[in-house]
Amino acid sequence: MKSRSLSAYAFAYLAFLYVPVLVLPVFSFNDSQFIAFPLSGFTTRWYAGLAADTAMLHALGNSLKVGLITSLLSTLLGLTAAKAVTHYRLRGTGPALAFISLPLFIPDIVLGISLLLLLGAVGLPLSLAAVVMGHLLVCVPFALTVLIARFEGFDKNLEEASADLGENGWMTFWRVTFPLMLPGITASLLLTFITSFDEFLVAYFLSGTEATLPIYIWGQLRFPERLPMVLALGAIILTVSVALVVLAEYVRNLGVKKPMVGA
Amino acid sequence: MSYLAITNVRKSFGGTLAVDNVSLQVPRGEFFALLGPSGCGKTTLLRMIAGFETPDSGTIAIDGEVMNAVPPHLRPTNMVFQSYAIFPHLNVFDNIAYGLRKLKLPKDALRAKVEAMLATVRLEGLGGRAADQLSGGQRQRVALARALVREPKILLLDEPLGALDKRLREAMQLELRAIQRKVGITFMLVTHDQEEALSLSDRVAVMEGGRILQVASPRTLYERPESRAVADFIGEINFFHATVKSMAGETATVNAGVLGIITLPFANLAPGIKPDDHILLAIRPEHVRFSSQGVAGEIVTSTFLGERSHFHIRIPGRGETVAVSGAAPPTGALHLVFPPENLFALPVT
Amino acid sequence: MANRGRNSSQGYALLTPTLAVMALALAAPLLLMAITSLKNQSGLGFAEGWTLAHYGEVLGRASYRALFLRSVLISAAVTVVTVGLAYPMAYFVAFHTRRKFVWLVALTIPFWTSYLLRVFAWKIILGFNGVINSGLMRLHLIDQPLSFLLYNPFAVVVTLAHAWAAFAILPIYVSLEKIDRSLLEAASDLGDSALRRFLRITLPLSMPGVIGAAILIFVPTTGDFVTPQLVGGTKGTMIANLIEVQFNAVGNWPLGAALSLVGMAMVAVIAGLFVASARAATKAAR
Numbered sequence: 010m011k012s013r014s015l016s017a018y019a020f021a022y023l024a025f026l027y028v029p030v031l032v033l034p035v036f037s038f039n040d041s042q043f044i045a046f047p048l049s050g051f052t053t054r055w056y057a058g059l060a061a062d063t064a065m066l067h068a069l070g071n072s073l074k075v076g077l078i079t080s081l082l083s084t085l086l087g088l089t090a091a092k093a094v095t096h097y098r099l100r101g102t103g104p105a106l107a108f109i110s111l112p113l114f115i116p117d118i119v120l121g122i123s124l125l126l127l128l129g130a131v132g133l134p135l136s137l138a139a140v141v142m143g144h145l146l147v148c149v150p151f152a153l154t155v156l157i158a159r160f161e162g163f164d165k166n167l168e169e170a171s172a173d174l175g176e177n178g179w180m181t182f183w184r185v186t187f188p189l190m191l192p193g194i195t196a197s198l199l200l201t202f203i204t205s206f207d208e209f210l211v212a213y214f215l216s217g218t219e220a221t222l223p224i225y226i227w228g229q230l231r232f233p234e235r236l237p238m239v240l241a242l243g244a245i246i247l248t249v250s251v252a253l254v255v256l257a258e259y260v261r262n263l264g265v266k267k268p269m270v271g272a
Numbered sequence: 273m274s275y276l277a278i279t280n281v282r283k284s285f286g287g288t289l290a291v292d293n294v295s296l297q298v299p300r301g302e303f304f305a306l307l308g309p310s311g312c313g314k315t316t317l318l319r320m321i322a323g324f325e326t327p328d329s330g331t332i333a334i335d336g337e338v339m340n341a342v343p344p345h346l347r348p349t350n351m352v353f354q355s356y357a358i359f360p361h362l363n364v365f366d367n368i369a370y371g372l373r374k375l376k377l378p379k380d381a382l383r384a385k386v387e388a389m390l391a392t393v394r395l396e397g398l399g400g401r402a403a404d405q406l407s408g409g410q411r412q413r414v415a416l417a418r419a420l421v422r423e424p425k426i427l428l429l430d431e432p433l434g435a436l437d438k439r440l441r442e443a444m445q446l447e448l449r450a451i452q453r454k455v456g457i458t459f460m461l462v463t464h465d466q467e468e469a470l471s472l473s474d475r476v477a478v479m480e481g482g483r484i485l486q487v488a489s490p491r492t493l494y495e496r497p498e499s500r501a502v503a504d505f506i507g508e509i510n511f512f513h514a515t516v517k518s519m520a521g522e523t524a525t526v527n528a529g530v531l532g533i534i535t536l537p538f539a540n541l542a543p544g545i546k547p548d549d550h551i552l553l554a555i556r557p558e559h560v561r562f563s564s565q566g567v568a569g570e571i572v573t574s575t576f577l578g579e580r581s582h583f584h585i586r587i588p589g590r591g592e593t594v595a596v597s598g599a600a601p602p603t604g605a606l607h608l609v610f611p612p613e614n615l616f617a618l619p620v621t
Numbered sequence: 622m623a624n625r626g627r628n629s630s631q632g633y634a635l636l637t638p639t640l641a642v643m644a645l646a647l648a649a650p651l652l653l654m655a656i657t658s659l660k661n662q663s664g665l666g667f668a669e670g671w672t673l674a675h676y677g678e679v680l681g682r683a684s685y686r687a688l689f690l691r692s693v694l695i696s697a698a699v700t701v702v703t704v705g706l707a708y709p710m711a712y713f714v715a716f717h718t719r720r721k722f723v724w725l726v727a728l729t730i731p732f733w734t735s736y737l738l739r740v741f742a743w744k745i746i747l748g749f750n751g752v753i754n755s756g757l758m759r760l761h762l763i764d765q766p767l768s769f770l771l772y773n774p775f776a777v778v779v780t781l782a783h784a785w786a787a788f789a790i791l792p793i794y795v796s797l798e799k800i801d802r803s804l805l806e807a808a809s810d811l812g813d814s815a816l817r818r819f820l821r822i823t824l825p826l827s828m829p830g831v832i833g834a835a836i837l838i839f840v841p842t843t844g845d846f847v848t849p850q851l852v853g854g855t856k857g858t859m860i861a862n863l864i865e866v867q868f869n870a871v872g873n874w875p876l877g878a879a880l881s882l883v884g885m886a887m888v889a890v891i892a893g894l895f896v897a898s899a900r901a902a903t904k905a906a907r
Contacts, residue, residue: 012717019713022706023727026786029742030731032752036745044745045755090639097632105636109643114836116844116888118861119881122868123650126657126878146646149639166357169324172344173351174371174422181345184370188361207735209847214868226737230851243738250733258726 030247037241042234055241065242068225072206075137075221079144080202086145087152087197088190095160110150120146121214128215135217143211148201155200159193192260199257203250222246275300275458276321276426281330283316290316292482293330298460298475303452305461305469307505308479314462317479318428321460323347334425350419351428354435356411358403364390364414365399371422389421392451409440416448420455429461433468445472466506470494478502494556498542500618503554510560510594512553514617519547526617528553530567530589531610540616551617557582557597559614566607569594658878667875675879685863685880689887692859695774696842699781700835706782707789708831712823714790715797725794732787740851743780747771747852772854780848785841789834796830797823825903832899836892843888860884 032044037056041049059065090109094102112120124143128135167189171181209223216224226242229235276298283291291313298304306314319325321332323344332339339347350371359367368386377385390396393413406414412432419427432448433441449472452459463469469476470490477487478501486493486502497503500511514528524541526534531553545551558580569587581600584593585608594608659671679685714724731739746752747770754766770776800823808818846861853859860880867877 015709015713015717018709019717019724022710025706026728026731026783029739029746029783030734032742032745033734033738043750045750045752047755047759086639086642089635093632093635097635099632099636105640108647109639111643111647114840114892115885116841116861118844118846118864119651119654119885120647122864122877122881123654124646125868126653126874127650130653142646145642149643153639164355164357166353166355167359169344170351170353170357170359171370172324173322173349174418175345175374176371177343177345185359203733207733209735209737210845223735223737226735227847230737230741239738239741243735243742246738247734251730254730254733255726258722 033240033247034244037237037244039237042237044236044240055237056245058238059241059245062238064220065222065225068220068222071137071216071219072222075140075144075212076202076206078141079148079205080198082141083145083148083152083201084156084194084197086149087156088194090149090153091156091160095157095163096165106153109153112146113150117147117208117210118214121211124211125214135215137216137219137221139215139217140212140221143215144205144208147208147211148204151204152197152201155197156193159190159196163189195260196257199253199260203253207246207250275302275335276460277331277333278317278321279331279333281317281320281327281332283313283320283325283328289482291320291327294479294482294484295330296477296484296487298458300458301456302474303449303459303461303472305463305473305476306479307463307466307469307476309464309505312479313482314479315430318351318430318460318462321426322349322351322428348425349428350422350424350426351430352412352415352419352432354430354432356415358406358411358414360403362403363399364395364401364403364406367403367414368399368418368421370418385421389417392420392454393417394447408436409444412436412444416451420451420457424457426458426460429459431463432461433463434465441468448472470506478505480505496540496542496616497554497618500552500554500621503618508557508595508597509554510557512555512590513620514551514553516545516547516549516551516617524617526551526553530587534610534612534615536612536615536617540613542616542618545617545619550620552620553615554618555610555615557595559611560594560596561598561609561611562596562601563607563609564602564605566609569606569608571601571606574600654878655882658875658882660875662873662875675876676883678876679879679883688858688860688863689884691774692843692861692884693887693891695777695781695857695859696839698774698778699785699842700839702778703782703785703789703838704793704831704834707786707834708793711790711793711797711830714794715800721798725791728790729787736784737847739784740780740848743776743783744771744852747776747779771852773856774853776852776854777849777857777859780852781842781845784848785838788837792834792837793827793830796827796833800826828899828903832896836896839895840888840892843884 035048036044038051038053039048040052040054090105093099094106099105121143124139124146125135128139133139167185168181171185172178176184207223208221209227212221212224213227220228222242226239229239276296278294278296281291281294282289294313294317306317308314316325320327321334321339323339323342327340334348359370362370365386368389369382372382372385386399387396390399393416395410395413395417398410401410403411403414412435415432429448433444436444445468448459461469461472470493473490475487475489476493478485478493480501486498488496493502493506497506503509503511512528512531514526514531514534517525517527517533519525519538519541522538523535524538524545526536528534534553567587569585572584572586572593574584575582580598583596583601585596585606586593587608596608658675659673660667661670661672662675710728714721714728718724744751748754749766749768749771751771753770754763757763758766804822804826805818808822813821843859844861846859846865849857849859849862853862864877864880864884867873867880
């Protein structure tokens with residue numbers, strides 16, 4: 010069977026995906042300013058340098074702020090829209106969803122520029138708030154996708170059963186709807202946070218004087234002596250992102266249990 | 273005063289009339305069934321009793337109190353949903369105890385109640401089981417226990433046995449009946465399965481097109497259906513066209529075409545039948561008898577079903593075959609006899 | 622089950638905030654961009670009056686047209702390479718392994734790193750003194766560093782193909798996974814070999830996923846300026862670089878807006894034609 014060559018291909022493909030990514034940690038511990046073979050020995054001085062880099066830490070703080078607010082807002086907007094679309098028969102559901110998902114099919118540069126123009130026209134300054142707005146555009150479609158999938162797997166009778174058993178609207182939400190939605194909400198929060206945290210193009214146009222972390226990195230890329238530190242930063246981001254994604258997958262699959270048949 | 277009084281209830285969805293001026297009285301402690309094909313309005317009616325839909329007009333009263341404005345969580349009814357709606361994030365015990373939270377019972381009393389209910393539905397010891405580890409039959413019983421533990425005035429069941437296989441369904445039917453007798457609560461069951469309705473209920477309402485066709489005990493529905501629709505829906509039946517010639521005192525004389533002139537007891541006529549009416553004469557397959565004299569016929573198909581056999585017989589002057597159920601006919605020329613006491617007359621519509 | 626006619630007004634109320642935000646952040650700005658593209662440029666600001674001159678420039682200048690063409694070709698190449706490489710991978714996960722979850726997570730982990738750094742990593746790898754060259758020289762496989770690796774369209778295609786791999790794998794995987802296995806068993810029962818089964822059943826049924834992946838990759842890559850700027854050199858610039866320059870260094874916003882809208886329109890038309898012809902081809906092949 011061609012299964013063996015396909016397996017070989019699969020592993021080769023996986024290598025292709027990981028090799029560039031592994032450049033980051035490998036050369037972040039390399040005791041040399043030049044990113045080339047041969048390796049020069051192990052060091053942690055690049056990581057130490059990072060800790061002292063106030064500009065980087067400031068940009069990191071900005072990214073965290075923007076990411077947190079974006080994830081909360083986009084999850085909230087995704088939640089209301091997902092509930093509206095799955096629980097009620099509304100006319101125009103299709104077009105509404107297509108409209109909300111539109112940013113996925115528009116190049117980020119266009120999104121960034123058009124918001125830049127809007128701010129200019131209205132007279133608002135470029136700022137982190139503007140970045141949040143741009144990130145909402147990018148993140149709401151993702152939040153919506155995750156939450157709609159979650160809502161569709163939700164037995165509508167459960168809320169009716171709760172009412173039938175004596176609980177009013179608020180208690181039903183608290184005892185039934187919310188616990189069952191929690192994994193989906195958590196996954197949406199994590200996904201949108203990571204998307205916002207790593208987003209460069211839109212932030213580049215809208216952030217004004219306050220840099221987010223990707224913008225900081227972009228600024229560093231033209232200085233060769235700073236490269237190993239940038240790699241160290243990248244390695245840290247990679248580790249944390251991986252941990253968060255694995256956590257998100259684990260949480261998302263909680264509570265989505267399939268009934269057993271038989272006996 | 274009836275326990276459940278439904279008076280002139282109507283309900284439309286968009287342009288469709290789902291429930292058309294339905295009235296019903298159900299006494300306390302009865303096992304009542306709403307029977308009909310899909311789309312006949314039975315589930316809508318049930319949901320209106322539960323409070324999930326509001327009637328456009330008419331009233332629903334339980335134990336004397338009008339319920340129209342009362343939301344579902346305050347009504348003295350509880351429902352077993354078709355999909356069971358077991359809370360997936362709670363185990364069996366917590367599912368059953370869910371509706372008792374408001375009562376704020378002390379822990380021991382709560383536990384005692386839930387365990388008693390577990391015993392009633394024969395799920396003792398399974399309180400700690402997770403929801404996703406239950407079989408179909410077990411989920412059904414948890415749904416039942418959860419509703420019953422709140423001691424509602426009326427228990428509503430929405431096609432509760434539809435998802436179970438045949439053997440399990442029959443076993444659960446017996447259990448349901450036993451439980452109802454034991455707890456004495458009024459049960460209202462919605463089903464499209466006529467065998468289920470007939471075997472479980474004290475009385476059945478046959479519905480079609482949003483209307484109630486007939487309300488009666490299972491035996492009466494089977495033996496004395498009042499309309500063609502009801503007769504057709506329940507069990508198998510043979511129809512013959514006929515005209516009423518005359519009616520006098522205890523009997524009516526009927527011209528039944530190929531079956532000849534027949535005299536029927538008055539009790540076998542559906543209400544409202546008058547002389548000169550076109551009617552349908554109906555007879556169940558098990559009442560048609562083979563004999564050496566009578567209407568000549570020949571066997572078209574025969575099916576062996578164990579204790580009895582089922583035949584389709586062609587007789588002259590009639591396109592459709594006659595369904596006959598019973599022991600095998602004697603050999604030789606075949607004749608059918610239609611005893612008048614088993615013939616009943618229905619209006620043509 | 623009875624239809625849920627209940628309280629549609631509640632439903633609309635829930636949907637409104639999200640629609641409003643999207644309308645504000647998406648529709649209004651795009652409209653504004655269209656308006657800006659028609660304004661006159663003067664120094665660093667706008668002058669009075671409306672003009673189509675910018676569109677004239679966009680469509681008239683040969684160098685701009687060449688740039689559009691190159692961008693489309695590069696994005697098309699990226700799409701073909703990415704989807705082509707991803708299909709066997711997705712097929713493997715859908716049909717040849719039980720540990721699908723593990724593979725899917727393993728395949729997506731590389732993408733939860735900063736996009737900038739992934740592009741930069743390729744720059745390091747492909748560079749004159751970069752990882753490949755220094756490695757190959759160390760192994761004495763070459764005497765001189767290879768110069769064709771970086772600062773050209775080849776580098777852009779490789780980098781983007783890597784960056785968008787996950788967007789290809791996931792949709793294709795989903796559509797392969799949905800294929801009812803009993804269809805393949807039926808085909809086998811009716812005499813088809815493995816290859817014929819693939820060509821006659823699997824491939825056509827997975828087409829929606831493939832088309833979706835193609836659009837998902839083609840459209841955004843036309844608007845990327847990071848990759849061309851870092852690894853493209855002068856031979857590998859794309860339209861987004863030109864647009865970015867209008868808004869930063871040069872300050873000719875109307876021209877930038879016109880370029881953006883023309884670019885977007887072009888991409889939308891190409892994408893639309895692609896989807897339409899792909900659908901027609903799939904129908905014709907039945």
